[in-house]
Amino acid sequence: MLTKKELKAYCANASENYLPHISIDCVVFGFHEGLMKVLLSEMKNEGEWYLPGGFVLKSEPIEMAANRILKERTGLDEIFLQQFYVFGAPERSKEHFEMYKDMLPPKENWFSNRFLTIGYYALVDFCETNPTPDQFSATCNWCDLNDLPALKLDHALILTTALDTLRLQLNYQPLGYNLMPKEFTMPELQKLYETILDKKLDRRNFQRRMLAFGILKRSEQLRKGGAHKAPYLYSFDLENYEAALKEGFKGGW
Amino acid sequence: MLTKKELKAYCANASENYLPHISIDCVVFGFHEGLMKVLLSEMKNEGEWYLPGGFVLKSEPIEMAANRILKERTGLDEIFLQQFYVFGAPERSKEHFEMYKDMLPPKENWFSNRFLTIGYYALVDFCETNPTPDQFSATCNWCDLNDLPALKLDHALILTTALDTLRLQLNYQPLGYNLMPKEFTMPELQKLYETILDKKLDRRNFQRRMLAFGILKRSEQLRKGGAHKAPYLYSFDLENYEAALKEGFKGGW
């Protein structure tokens, strides 16, 4: 929690520079050791978890605002980012205001306003990410998607909606370029799909279908060092991948 | 175009009641005589066409705002409405402001603000709709989707994005309940799909697939009076239809 002085400075600055009533919240997905991860901030008040978010500068495109916010939280540029929904219930941000309402009168208090929040989801390479807390947070950390803390405000809804959108997306678009490292094996990619869909897929059928999409290039190298037969390394054929992103696939999983 | 007095009153009222910086624009689709239609408003300045839109009351859910706006423009309640994107380029509403900038100083001028607009698309029964212009418009009318006038601001982009979303939706959700009258023939429904997708479909395969979805009920009655063999009348099985909306279909067209 901020001190009164900090809060006052923050609110003055916010009112000066940001569009009122509008916020951005980001659901940042990563994938590591077979688990889906989401980036969460824990407030300085212990036990309060939020999605990373922020506000839109008065003459900044919203897409750029989302990128800026994510750059601050992850250190990454050129993130795969997708707007997916606006959450606009009138009381959705009230709980947040309650926290600060005794410290500043509503008129000066940025958080006394109603906020519509624009939801973006991001797909990032877990290993490249450098999670960094903001001014309000004690920590910014990866959490397992299937072992999440309770989230404040409507952030659980935002997260669920993002996940639903991601799963739907899987049915007509390629996915993985932004979540996987440069090179990966077919079983690793399969694990990603299985994790997102939360179900087992057949190894052989997965491979056949994935290759049929024509978005993978097989390296002649193998991943050595594993305890068993060395699998081939693959990478995405970026040209075909981009084309497939635009065109879309046919069937679903 | 409004008089200075009217504008002043409008702006005072808007600032008092609406959330600043946020607007809603609606793409209302209808289907009539084999053609897709879109509802457009022509401003009192001749030749200026816009999508119907409006603003969000200070403590109104955004969904409710969209419904309210559409009720005013169409007379319809309980419309199928879907949020699809937020358009947030900083200069997107500048052109609109230019029109009024000489009549009121920026400080009092509601339209001098930057607006993010939340895009909704609606599917309505053409014959049930009663298009009604707003205060700024001379007319509110159906236009053929393939014979549109030039639209102001970024409304052409908004319309295109809505159409793309609609086409995508067709791949994993049932569609038609909101666009067709209660009873219709299979060829009529096919025409709707062909019009949205802008391509011919095979009559026999369309019927097979449509029936396989299990969302149609065939009436024992026929549509008499046509010049040829009388086709069966169908209606949607609302229970299965709703279920399919939630569940989603498999393949695409």
Place this chain on the structure above:
DNA sequence: TACAATTGTGTCAACAATACACTAAGAATT
């Protein structure tokens, strides 16, 4: 009564998805 237009229904071939089996390679164990 023949004809044109349109609807209802059926079939076959091509393709895609599913289930499943076998072989190969690396590492640890005997």
Place this chain on the structure above:
DNA sequence: AATTCTTAGTGTATTGTTGACACAATTGTA
């Protein structure tokens, strides 16, 4: 070095779905 365990690579038979197409039935019109 042979055996075994585990995981990876490839193939095939079966089933289901989609696309192309043909024919019979109904209605108004020439």
